[in-house]
Amino acid sequence: MIQGGVLGVIGSKLKRAKLIYNIQDFNPEQTEAVGYSKNKFILKLAKKVDCISCKSASQIILVGRDMEETLIKRLSKKNIKDVAIINNWIDEQEIFPLDQYNSNVVDFKKKYNLTNKLTIMYSGNLGLYYDLENIIKIADRFKENNQVIFAFVGDGSVKDKLVSYAEGNGLDNVVFIPYQDKADLNYSLNAADVHWVINAKGIKGVSVPSKLYGVMAAGKSVLGVLEHGSEARRIIEEANCGICIDPGDYEGIYEALLDIIEGRLDIKATGILGRRFLEANLKKEQSIERYKEKILQV
Known part of the structure; x- marks a missing residue:
């Protein structure tokens, strides 16, 4: 969420702390992909704001390898400090195969x-x-x-x-x-x-x-x-x-x-x-x- 990134940047400045930015979805790219908004000015502004959050982060955590490609397109490699790919998960002890006769x-x-x-x-x-x-x-x-x-x-x-x-x-x-x-x-x-x-x-x-x-x-x-x-x-x-x-x-x-x-x-x-x-x-x-x-x- 773009707002989360902005709040993270503000918080890191106020607290003089390092920012770890965990990105679950890229926006406004997600909105663009399905044509939910066609306002180019708003979309461009939103992307610029989120790019500032990305550049401000000491570390970025993404949930997919393909998302790193999107990040590189946004910022170029020289502007990316540290990126980790960590998949989301399900609790495999709560969700597991059951017999069809359960x-x-x-x-x-x-x-x-x-x-x-x-x-x-x-x-x-x-x-x-x-x-x-x-x-x-x-x-x-x-x-x-x-x-x-x-x-x-x-x-x-x-x-x-x-x-x-x-x-x-x-x-x-x-x-x-x-x-x-x-x-x-x-x-x-x-x-x-x-x-x-x-x-x-x-x-x-x-x-x-x-x-x-x-x-x-x-x-x-x-x-x-x-x-x-x-x-x-x-x-x-x-x-x-x-x-x-x-x-x-x-x-x-x-x-x-x-x-x-x-x-x-x-x-x-x-x-x-x-x-x-x-x-x-x-x-x-x-x-x-x-x-x-x-x-x-x-």
Whole structure:
């Protein structure tokens, strides 16, 4: 957040302290990517302000390797003092694979009519940065297959449009589920067979979808709609925990769904590989230790 950077700079000056700037998303680049604002003056001013925060920091911590490329574009290498890449995390002791016969998972499936169906789930913010208004149209091509269901769990600015499209086109293969309490999140994630991890075109280097870590922790296969070189896509490809398609390639997404539905992608095996990779490389404690290390170095 730009405001957070500004407050950090002010605080560091008042306290004569060093500033560590943890950037979760780059703005205004995120706003620009989805065309949410086209006011060039405001966007340019906002970027300039945030660049001052970046230059003022003794250390910058980013959550993806692709974000470092964005930082270099902004400032050039000579103006960057110290940068660390530390991935976000999920608590892998709270989110973990459950047997399909687990009573809570079975109850969740019954409640939302997912029983005995291949469930393709999107779980999280139904917002502007995920191209969901176009993604849902692909579900239309599978509405005659009563063995497949598309579940959208969560809420957000485009939910009403998604519901309207599903109802207007008779998509009985689409279900909307409210946000789940933290205590029930593991059952919700485990109720799916495959999870979407999506960023709209232009978000590479700007933001990393943290939902990926929960999907991997639950041992579920990933259907990624992500740009080449983006942090989430790199992790999926390194872990071999799913399949990735470029944003905007709707025919490619349809073909990937066919591969999943017709069994050409081993979703159980790829899910296991995701959990294994997370345990080896992306545990909560590993990231926290890296934060401790970097903070103590400043």
